[in-house]
Amino acid sequence: MCSCILLAALKNADEMLKDIISAVDTSGDGKIQYEEFRVFVEAAERQLLQLFRSIDRDKDGRLNKEELQAAFRRAGLSVPKRRLSGFFDEIDLNHDGFITFDEWRDFLLFMPTNHNGSPLEAAFSFYSSIVTVNPEGDSLVSDETLEGLGYFLAGAVSGGVSRTATAPLDRLKVYLLVNTKTSSNVAIAAAKQGRPLVALRNAGGPIVDAIVSLWKAGGLRTFFAGKLLLGWSRVLSGTDSHAGNGLNVVKIMPESAIRFGSYEASKRFLAAYEGHNDPTQISTVSKFIAGGIGGMTAQFCVYPIDTLKFRLQCETVKGGPQGNALLLRTARKMWADGGLRAAYRGLGLGLVGMFPYSAIDIGTFELLKKSYTRAVARYYGIHEDDAQLSNVATAVLGATSGALGATIVYPLNVLRTRLQTQGTAMHPPTYTGIVDVATRTVRNEGVRGLYKGLTPNLLKVAPALSITWVCYENMKSLLKL
Numbered sequence: 001m002c003s004c005i006l007l008a009a010l011k012n013a014d015e016m017l018k019d020i021i022s023a024v025d026t027s028g029d030g031k032i033q034y035e036e037f038r039v040f041v042e043a044a045e046r047q048l049l050q051l052f053r054s055i056d057r058d059k060d061g062r063l064n065k066e067e068l069q070a071a072f073r074r075a076g077l078s079v080p081k082r083r084l085s086g087f088f089d090e091i092d093l094n095h096d097g098f099i100t101f102d103e104w105r106d107f108l109l110f111m112p113t114n115h116n117g118s119p120l121e122a123a124f125s126f127y128s129s130i131v132t133v134n135p136e137g138d139s140l141v142s143d144e145t146l147e148g149l150g151y152f153l154a155g156a157v158s159g160g161v162s163r164t165a166t167a168p169l170d171r172l173k174v175y176l177l178v179n180t181k182t183s184s185n186v187a188i189a190a191a192k193q194g195r196p197l198v199a200l201r202n203a204g205g206p207i208v209d210a211i212v213s214l215w216k217a218g219g220l221r222t223f224f225a226g227k228l229l230l231g232w233s234r235v236l237s238g239t240d241s242h243a244g245n246g247l248n249v250v251k252i253m254p255e256s257a258i259r260f261g262s263y264e265a266s267k268r269f270l271a272a273y274e275g276h277n278d279p280t281q282i283s284t285v286s287k288f289i290a291g292g293i294g295g296m297t298a299q300f301c302v303y304p305i306d307t308l309k310f311r312l313q314c315e316t317v318k319g320g321p322q323g324n325a326l327l328l329r330t331a332r333k334m335w336a337d338g339g340l341r342a343a344y345r346g347l348g349l350g351l352v353g354m355f356p357y358s359a360i361d362i363g364t365f366e367l368l369k370k371s372y373t374r375a376v377a378r379y380y381g382i383h384e385d386d387a388q389l390s391n392v393a394t395a396v397l398g399a400t401s402g403a404l405g406a407t408i409v410y411p412l413n414v415l416r417t418r419l420q421t422q423g424t425a426m427h428p429p430t431y432t433g434i435v436d437v438a439t440r441t442v443r444n445e446g447v448r449g450l451y452k453g454l455t456p457n458l459l460k461v462a463p464a465l466s467i468t469w470v471c472y473e474n475m476k477s478l479l480k481l
Contacts, residue, residue: 041109048105051119062098073383075120076278082150082480087124150479152261158471159256166464251305255298260472263294263362288363295358296351303350304343307420308334314424337423346419349434353412360405365469368397394473395466402465403458410457411450415441 024032024040055063055071065088072079079087091099091107108123267279270286282290299306312330334342369389376387389397406413415437421427422437431437441449 044109044111045105047119048108048111049101051123052101052104055120062100063104064098068099071120072124077121077124079124085480150476150481151264152257154472154475154479154481155260156253156257157475158260158468160253161471162464162467163252163256165467166460251302251309255302255306256468258301259294259298259358261294262297263290266290266293284363284367287366288359291362291366292355292359294362295354298358299350299354300347303347304340306350307343307345310417310420311424314421314426333423345422346416346434349412349416349419353409353416357405357409357413360408361401361465364401364404365397368401369394372397389473391470391474394470398465398467398469399462402461402468406457406461407454410454413457414450414452 021032024036026036026039027033052063053059055067057067057070065084068088069079069081069084072084088099089095091103093103093106111123264279267282267287267290268277270290271277271279271282274282274286308331311334312327338345372393373384373387373389376382377384380387415434418427418429418437418441419431419434422430429440431440445452
């Protein structure tokens with residue numbers, strides 16, 4: 001039998017073998033007699049046949065993946081597509097895309113009968129226990145570990161693609177929010193004087209001025225300082241005129257990977273805490289909490305690189321050093337300002353702002369996604385699991401959730417960035433702490449100063465989060481997570 005061979009090949013199957021012997025040896029004499037074995041096999045076959053027929057909905061005498069997936073769903077079990085495929089392929093010995101009863105019986109014949117869950121759950125648990133080691137007894141990477149690595153990979157790819165695509169808008173945002181100079185707002189003055197055309201013509205004045213200044217500082221490459229995905233190779237070769245490009249490779253991809261990986265891990269933990277172990281069924285509050293934890297974890301891990309990136313962008317001035325010279329000078333200056341403490345300036349404010357931002361972004365996306373799929377399923381009369389989001393719908397939901405979160409926490413983002421970039425060429429003022437930067441910002445620039453750069457930030461966040469979520473959801477499908 002297939003399962004006999006598997007069990008015999010496993011060096012760590014002592015407990016499983018003891019359970020099987022205990023179930024077969026009804027007399028308790030420590031020996032398995034033929035009659036005992038025959039009775040056990042016949043009883044096991046009857047149970048497996050009953051389970052097989054309950055899964056075989058079209059009654060054609062064989063199971064396909066769709067029937068097996070539907071059976072798991074009816075049993076209330078959440079099984080990722082990759083694990084479902086592994087389970088199916090392990091039983092489908094001739095790999096014809098169908099499981100016959102003989103294949104089903106041969107693989108599951110020695111499945112423990114004292115499992116507390118449903119028969120299908122017992123079958124999947126049996127499969128999981130016999131594929132954790134290979135025939136030589138060497139440990140294999142568990143499905144849970146592979147899933148976790150998959151989420152990290154999906155997050156890394158989605159973050160790298162979206163940030164590279166929206167780099168110029170982020171550069172513009174940083175320029176605006178660290179600029180403390182106040183100027184007469186022609187647009188507002190014209191509006192108060194009843195001159196709407198003049199007001200409209202000058203409404204984008206600060207943004208236009210910022211674009212012109214950045215262009216003069218270094219042309220098109222200035223808009224990708226600290227951002228361009230391919231920049232790291234240029235930094236290493238010394239050919240990058242804006243060395244911050246490489247920092248984006250070091251920061252963005254790990255940050256996004258840690259954020260989504262931590263988010264998925266937090267969902268698992270909270271599912272266990274809620275008592276059902278199904279990450280897809282956790283409460284809305286738990287989804288928001290998991291999102292916040294993911295964001296805070298990522299923020300803490302990459303914060304020094306984030307600080308260096310902001311300072312690097314603010315040290316990029318016309319006629320100043322470029323490339324590795326700029327990167328090294330900025331890093332030395334940051335270290336001289338306070339060592340590791342300088343790298344983590346504003347961390348508390350960053351974490352306080354990141355938790356609600358990430359919680360709102362991810363939590364709102366999941367809430368909107370759930371509501372949308374439920375509406376689609378109800379409209380077409382299908383199961384929610386079969387109601388797939390299109391890329392357009394995913395992009396719209398991602399843009400909405402990201403813009404909402406970014407707007408709510410934006411003042412904290414302004415204050416944090418000013419703490420990180422204090423004493424640089426573009427932001428000369430220095431501060432004693434959070435209270436000082438907040439007080440001086442409001443006193444010198446008013447409440448509007450807390451929202452400097454919000455417009456380009458939203459213009460960046462909407463497409464960035466759209467691209468992020470579309471890439472992430474597609475990567476999950478590709479990796480069968």
